[in-house]
Amino acid sequence: ETGVTQSPTHLIKTRGQQVTLRCSSQSGHNTVSWYQQALGQGPQFIFQYYREEENGRGNFPPRFSGLQFPNYSSELNVNALELDDSALYLCASSLALAGGREQYFGPGTRLTVT
Amino acid sequence: QKEVEQNSGPLSVPEGAIASLNCTYSDRGSQSFFWYRQYSGKSPELIMSIYSNGDKEDGRFTAQLNKASQYVSLLIRDSQPSDSATYLCAVKGGGAGSYQLTFGKGTKLSVIP
Numbered sequence: 001e002t003g004v005t006q007s008p009t010h011l012i013k014t015r016g017q018q019v020t021l022r023c024s025s026q027s028g029h030n031t032v033s034w035y036q037q038a039l040g041q042g043p044q045f046i047f048q049y050y051r052e053e054e055n056g057r058g059n060f061p062p063r064f065s066g067l068q069f070p071n072y073s074s075e076l077n078v079n080a081l082e083l084d085d086s087a088l089y090l091c092a093s094s095l096a097l098a099g100g101r102e103q104y105f106g107p108g109t110r111l112t113v114t
Numbered sequence: 115q116k117e118v119e120q121n122s123g124p125l126s127v128p129e130g131a132i133a134s135l136n137c138t139y140s141d142r143g144s145q146s147f148f149w150y151r152q153y154s155g156k157s158p159e160l161i162m163s164i165y166s167n168g169d170k171e172d173g174r175f176t177a178q179l180n181k182a183s184q185y186v187s188l189l190i191r192d193s194q195p196s197d198s199a200t201y202l203c204a205v206k207g208g209g210a211g212s213y214q215l216t217f218g219k220g221t222k223l224s225v226i227p
Contacts, residue, residue, distance in 0.1 A: 101163065
């Protein structure tokens with residue numbers, strides 16, 4: 001157990017809808033990163049949040065957006081869902097003061113878009 | 115584009131044998147290297163991190179790093195059926211973009227009792 005929690009566990013949405021996924025970081029960790037893992041692939045970096053600001057972004061369109069709150073928890077929002085958005089969404093927390101090198105994953109949210 | 119390459123497997127080893135997992139990366143400026151274990155239907159679990167050339171041992175696991183060859187490996191000694199999982203190699207750069215982990219597709223390991 002890493003202490004990183006995510007909700008919901010599973011989610012089924014229809015193409016075109018919007019979804020919000022939530023993450024609580026491990027106690028003491030101030031940085032949250034989001035990854036998308038398609039079946040049979042490694043996780044792909046979406047973005048990272050530090051001090052409530054986006055600290056870097058991968059190759060994902062603007063309809064993927066996020067927030068970080070003062071308690072370091074985070075949300076991932078996806079608008080205009082597409083079938084290819086079906087994946088496991090992973091949140092990882094780390095401590096920036098340690099260089100943020102080691103990232104610990106939560107259990108993930110399985111999103112299915114129909 | 116930064117790339118991390120792993121053999122997809124499956125790699126099958128008998129119980130008690132040494133499993134050897136390999137990974138190469140394209141970004142010569144990479145500074146931090148990680149191995150994650152992912153059981154089917156679960157999220158990745160960090161099992162090893164290595165930052166400097168050489169070997170790092172933790173229990174039955176040994177990570178090896180060769181920055182000149184841009185190569186990192188994971189050895190699992192005395193393999194157990196519970197080690198059967200997909201092993202993901204992840205690399206973190208040292209410069210711009212150093213906040214993200216770049217993952218390989220993973221190697222599926224099967225330990226045969």
